Amino acid sequence: MLSNVLKHESRIHLMNSSTNESSERYNIRVLDRAIQVLLCFVERGSRLTIDEVVQTTALPKSTAYRILANLQRHGLLARNPEDETFALGSTAVLIGATAIRGLDLPQKVRPYLEQLMEATGETAHLAILTQNHVIVVDKIDSPHPIRLVSSVGFRSPLHCTGVGKVLLAHLPERTTQRLLSAYEWRRYTPNTITDPARFAAELAEIRSQGYAVDREEFNAGLRCVAAPLRDYTGEVIAAVSVSGPSSRIGTAQIDDLAQTVLDYSRRMSQELGYRE
Numbered sequence: 001m002l003s004n005v006l007k008h009e010s011r012i013h014l015m016n017s018s019t020n021e022s023s024e025r026y027n028i029r030v031l032d033r034a035i036q037v038l039l040c041f042v043e044r045g046s047r048l049t050i051d052e053v054v055q056t057t058a059l060p061k062s063t064a065y066r067i068l069a070n071l072q073r074h075g076l077l078a079r080n081p082e083d084e085t086f087a088l089g090s091t092a093v094l095i096g097a098t099a100i101r102g103l104d105l106p107q108k109v110r111p112y113l114e115q116l117m118e119a120t121g122e123t124a125h126l127a128i129l130t131q132n133h134v135i136v137v138d139k140i141d142s143p144h145p146i147r148l149v150s151s152v153g154f155r156s157p158l159h160c161t162g163v164g165k166v167l168l169a170h171l172p173e174r175t176t177q178r179l180l181s182a183y184e185w186r187r188y189t190p191n192t193i194t195d196p197a198r199f200a201a202e203l204a205e206i207r208s209q210g211y212a213v214d215r216e217e218f219n220a221g222l223r224c225v226a227a228p229l230r231d232y233t234g235e236v237i238a239a240v241s242v243s244g245p246s247s248r249i250g251t252a253q254i255d256d257l258a259q260t261v262l263d264y265s266r267r268m269s270q271e272l273g274y275r276e
Contacts, residue, residue, distance in 0.1 A: 030067075033059060037067050038076065038092075047085040047182050085182070088131055093155075105238060106138040109229070109268040113140050113240065116264040120257060122244035126229075127163040128237070129171075130155075132179060134164045142244060156218065159185060159199060160192045162226030163239040166212035169203040170228050170236035176203070191217045211258045216246060223249040225257050227265035232273030240265050 040056040041048060048056075054064050068086055071077040075091030106126060117124040117140040126138040133155040158164035158179075168176055185194040193199045206212045214224035226241035242261055249257060266276075 033057075033063065034067050034071060037064065037071065038088075041077075041086075041088055047080070047083075047087045049083075049085050053086070083182070093130055093135075105272075108271050109240075110138060110140075112264050112268045112271065113138060116140075116240065116242060116261070117142060119260055119264070120242045120244075122242040122249065125163065125241045125243065127167075127226075127239050127241070129158075129164075129167045132158060132183060134158060134161060134167060134239070137238070144244070144248075157186065157188075159183065159194075160188055160214065160217035162212045162214040162224035162241045162243070165202065165214070166206055166226045166228050166239045166241075167236065169206040169212065188218050189216055189220045191215055191220075193217065209258075211262055213254060213258070214243075221246050223254075225249075225254065225261050227258075227261045228269075229265055229272065230269040230274040232275075234274060237272075240268060 036057050036059070037053060040053055050061065050064060050068060053059075053068065054061050057064060059067070068077060068079075072079050072086070072089070075089045076095075077086045077092070078089035079086050105128075109126060113124045113126055121142060121144065123142040124140045125136050127134045127136050134157075136152055136154045136156075139152060156164060158168050168179070171179070180196065180199075185196070186192070187194050193202060211225060211227045214222075214226070216223060218224075222243060223246050224241050224243040226239050228236040229238040229240055231237045240261065242257065
């Protein structure tokens with residue numbers, strides 16, 4: 001999410017600098033370098049050592065270290081003392097969350113999200129990938145008194161949620177491997193998948209069938225079915241899901257529910273310009 005914003009701003013800067021020479025007077029070198037450092041987390045991966053930052057940016061190591069320290073001080077980066085790596089921090093996530101509220105993705109697909117909730121009677125979520133979590137950017141609550149309680153901005157893990165798994169399954173393989181190489185395989189319920197080999201097989205199955213299922217893997221007693229949303233380029237940019245108690249979403253209901261979620265994910269994707 002933040003990466004898309006940074007890429008967009010970077011393109012604007014490059015375009016303006018090539019078409020309007022007078023803009024160079026406004027360049028702030030240290031700010032340019034700080035943005036360069038942030039962008040290397042987009043290009044190279046979610047966790048980087050200082051040597052990898054230096055290799056990507058070609059900055060002197062002392063300069064890169066000072067920039068990393070200042071970005072960490074402001075919460076834009078977080079440092080892991082165990083392996084001396086850096087990753088985008090909580091402030092970066094908040095900036096990204098603010099940016100997404102200004103985008104038109106939720107507004108474009110909200111009517112379909114409402115229809116999905118009405119068709120299934122269960123809480124419908126729209127979520128995007130951010131670092132090693134997924135974040136809810138819109139939701140429509142189920143009318144049932146017993147339902148999943150969540151909120152816009154809610155963050156959840158990748159490996160044990162329907163939206164997390166379906167988004168991971170559609171990342172480039174290299175990106176997925178890098179992300180999971182340092183992933184914390186926390187067990188939330190007895191059904192949580194914590195074995196990397198078994199999880200890889202789960203992702204392959206998701207790619208094959210087109211949807212993901214959370215079988216009480218994050219919260220005992222709750223199930224979820226999720227499908228990907230594609231933009232006009234065919235890239236998966238978000239996921240849609242329905243979630244509810246296992247008393248209403250039994251194993252016998254999963255297949256029919258999955259077809260409904262897939263149907264609405266296709267409609268939403270078409271609204272975003274995707275054509276099969």
